[in-house]
Amino acid sequence: MxxxxxxxxxxxxxxxxxxxxxxxxxxxxxxxxxxxxxxxxxxxxxxxxxxxxxxxxxxxxxxxxxxxxxxxxxxxxxxxxxxxxxxxxxxxxxxxxxxxxxxxxxxxxxxxxxxxxxxxxxxxFGRMYQARYLSGMVAGAMTKSKILGYVAAFPIPEVIRGINAFTLGAQAVNPEVSVRVVWTKTWYDPATEKEAAKSLLDAGADVIAQHQDSPGPQEAAQEKGVYSIGYNSDMSTFAPKSHLTAPVWxxxxxxxxxxxxxxxxxxxxxxxxxxMDAGIVKLAPFGPMVPQDVQDTVTAKQTEIASGAFKVFSGPVKDQQGAVKIADGTVANDETLLGMTWFVEGVVGTTE
Incomplete structure (x- = not known):
């Protein structure tokens, strides 16, 4: 047989x-x-x-x-x-x-x-979480309120993993930041995405990130006079005064x-x-408002990720309740990443 x-x-x-x-x-x-x-x-x-x-x-x-x-x-x-x-x-x-x-x-x-x-x-798929970590570093460096907003589609491992990577990147440069998440339950609905971004702006976020398909959240950020992180492609033309960078395919x-x-x-x-080593995921160009020292720091980390010298999900990593999910001295394997259904410490929101 x-x-x-x-x-x-x-x-x-x-x-x-x-x-x-x-x-x-x-x-x-x-x-x-x-x-x-x-x-x-x-x-x-x-x-x-x-x-x-x-x-x-x-x-x-x-x-x-x-x-x-x-x-x-x-x-x-x-x-x-x-x-x-x-x-x-x-x-x-x-x-x-x-x-x-x-x-x-x-x-x-x-x-x-x-x-x-x-x-x-x-x-x-691509390891988009690598580029999301880098975009989190940019957001963490640029925030003044220390509140980052994240407009997210569905609470599945792919999206949760990206939010966690973004948060870890932001915390690497600004340990006091928090990331507030709003679920839209849609991949593509410009009006809904924009309204979700506005709710986060009302909650004090001064950088808006997204796991959504439209530039609606970017436009909401620019209208409010704050910064944004795009997704999928370089969305800077939709919010040139706001767009810091974006993890792109x-x-x-x-x-x-x-x-x-x-x-x-x-x-x-x-x-x-x-x-990143295969060129499938990367960062869009930095906006002119991103200081050169921030660009240099992020670019150096990008090189480390692409070479394998740095792993995004390296322990210790705790969840929202403070429980250690990735132990000190260890790196999360692909099975853990692909099945990720919990938020890291510093994320405000639920995985439902």
Whole structure:
């Protein structure tokens, strides 16, 4: 039975490779928000455009696809049309994609931010928490009220991990800061995001950060005359007087790598989590209001993170109740990070 299973995996891989070599490759992308959001889907689409420029490759996308049944319909439609690779870029697409993947063994399915995989389906994400730590350092250095606001989408490990990394970065340069969190329960709703930011500003925050797809929180900060930290892409054009920097995505290298692997027949299903060393995550340029000494300190730490000399989640790290979650002298492993459902000390808010 084991030999039969191994042979089936080999044949599946060969089928994928031969299909890719026989014709121009068609690559599909599924986005949870419009590509004009200036945020998450916009960043993924920049990666798609890089793939579009590759020889023998055609791409297509569907934007503003709701998580759940709608995404299954869109992914299934792409598979039926013979797409060679399908990238589904939101957490809620995981189970629908897995269901479709089982029906199309010769198609490569790539799910972003999830944890499930199959013989023809990988999951992938980037270590955005590394760039969030750096952006926290900037926020911690620039705050006067020592209250930072964070507009957050959903209380899932990805978002909680980012909030914790941001808080640790801020505390590294300003131990007295606190980070207040407001949940919007939406990935993309500019009006809701902006109102959430306003509530944090009313609570005394003078730097607004976000895990949201629109520049709404940035605009709220600029209207109030305080600072902001963006996300996904360089949002400085929306709030030039406010925008300090942003943790941003650079998907082009990874997407081109996957396409080449499929073309060459070397692709294998995996769980991929590249970071700053691979150029997948980075910081947007600093705003002109960020002092040079702050820029230098953050840039030096960025070099340490990229080289592996510094780990963001190094102990001791305590939770909100003061209990040690990561012991002194230890570093949180990926399992701990991927399952993170608790806030670090200094975060004001609940994980619900």
């Amino acid at each position: 084991r030999i039969v299973k191994v042979m089936s995996v080999v044949l599946c891989s060969l089928g994928i490779a031969f299909a890719a070599m026989a014709k121009d490759m068609n690559v599909g992308f599924v986005y949870v928000s419009p590509i004009g959001d200036a945020g998450y889907s916009f960043a993924h689409d920049k990666g798609r455009l890089a793939v579009e420029e590759m020889d023998g490759v055609k791409t297509a996308y569907v934007e503003s696809v709701k998580e759940g049944p709608d995404s299954e319909r869109v992914i299934l439609n792409m598979a039926r049309k013979g797409y060679d690779i399908i990238f589904a870029t939101s957490f809620g697409y995981m189970d629908p994609m897995l269901k479709v993947a089982k029906q199309f063994p010769n198609t490569v399915f790539m799910h972003c931010s999830g944890f499930k995989k199959a013989e023809n389906m990988s999951n992938y 650079n998907w082009a290298p990874y997407y081109k790598q996957i396409v080449n692997q499929v073309k060459e027949g070397t692709w294998k299903a995996e769980s991929a989590w590249p970071g």
